[in-house]
Amino acid sequence: MNLVEYPDRDLLALDLAEVLADALNQSLRQKDRATFAVPGGTSPGPVFQALSQVHLPWDRVDVMLTDERWVPESSDRSNTALLRRSLLTGPAAAATLIPLYDAAPAPEDRLETLIAGVAPLLPIDVMLIGMGADMHTASLFPGADRLTEGLSGDAPLLLPMRAPGAPEPRVTLTAPVLSGALDIHLLIMGTEKKEALLRASQLPPAEAPVACLLEGATIHYAD
Structure with a gap:
């Protein structure tokens, strides 16, 4: 686990966007296409806004969410809708979005189809x-x-997930897929999350699921 601390969130967003762009360029120098997995939520918005304006061969990048709520765009x-507004604009609009939602009453109804879309793009x-x-x-x-x-070494690539406090079912990449990423960057902001990260580093994944990917991750942090 490599912790990189930034003096403020604006600098974090700009620097992390540059780090991600460099990583994607490096991958694309070695292969025809690159798979870029990203989180939902609003925290990465400034990173995405900066990254979306970088001139990369985005038409060779496949973008997928690490998880999605089972709701339409x-x-x-909908994290997919948020991603379209924050990352898949400007030059980055040329990237290919790999869906983690397909209209159906429950994620179990479409899981095999979604897995078929993700499998060829791994790791x-x-x-x-x-x-x-x-x-x-x-x-x-x-x-x-x-x-x-989801934490098992032989977990399927994707799983439906329901959790206390989560208003709708989710679909998520599982621990082997997440920890198997070749270049892992974890974004956290605020002292509460920094303290949680330090606790997670001392706990098993069953208690702190993020622990499943910390060993190989670079953590980017600002207050």
């Missing part, structure tokens, strides 16, 4: 991911109904 809780080349104050990452929540399965 018309919902204000993830570059991943930006977040962490909650409860030490969850993606939709691997403490207390979630299928957390044990």
Whole structure:
């Protein structure tokens, strides 16, 4: 675990966007296409806004969320819709978005189809991911109904996940996929999350799911 601290959030956003752009360029020098996995939520918004304006061969980049709520893009809780507004604009609009939602009553109804879309793009080349104050990452929540399965070494690539306090079902990449990313960057902001990260580094993934990927991660932090 490599912790990089920034003096403020603006500098973090600009520097992290440059780090991610460099990582994607490096990957694209070695292969025809690169897989870029990203989190939902609003925290990475400034990073995405900066990154979206970088002139990369975005038409050779496949972008996927690390997890998604099981809601259509018309919902204000859709991470896919948020991603289209924050990252997939400007030059980055040329990237290919790999869906983690497909209209159906429940994620179980479309899981095989979604897995078929993700499988050819693994391992993830570059991943930006977040962490909650409860030490969850993606939709691997403490207390979630299928957390044990999601942390297992032989977990499927994707799992439906339901957790206390989560208003809708989720679909999430599982621990082997997340920890198998070739270049992992974890974004955290605020002292509460820094304290949670330090606790997570001393706990098993069953109690602190983010621990499943800390060993190989670079953590980017600002208050």
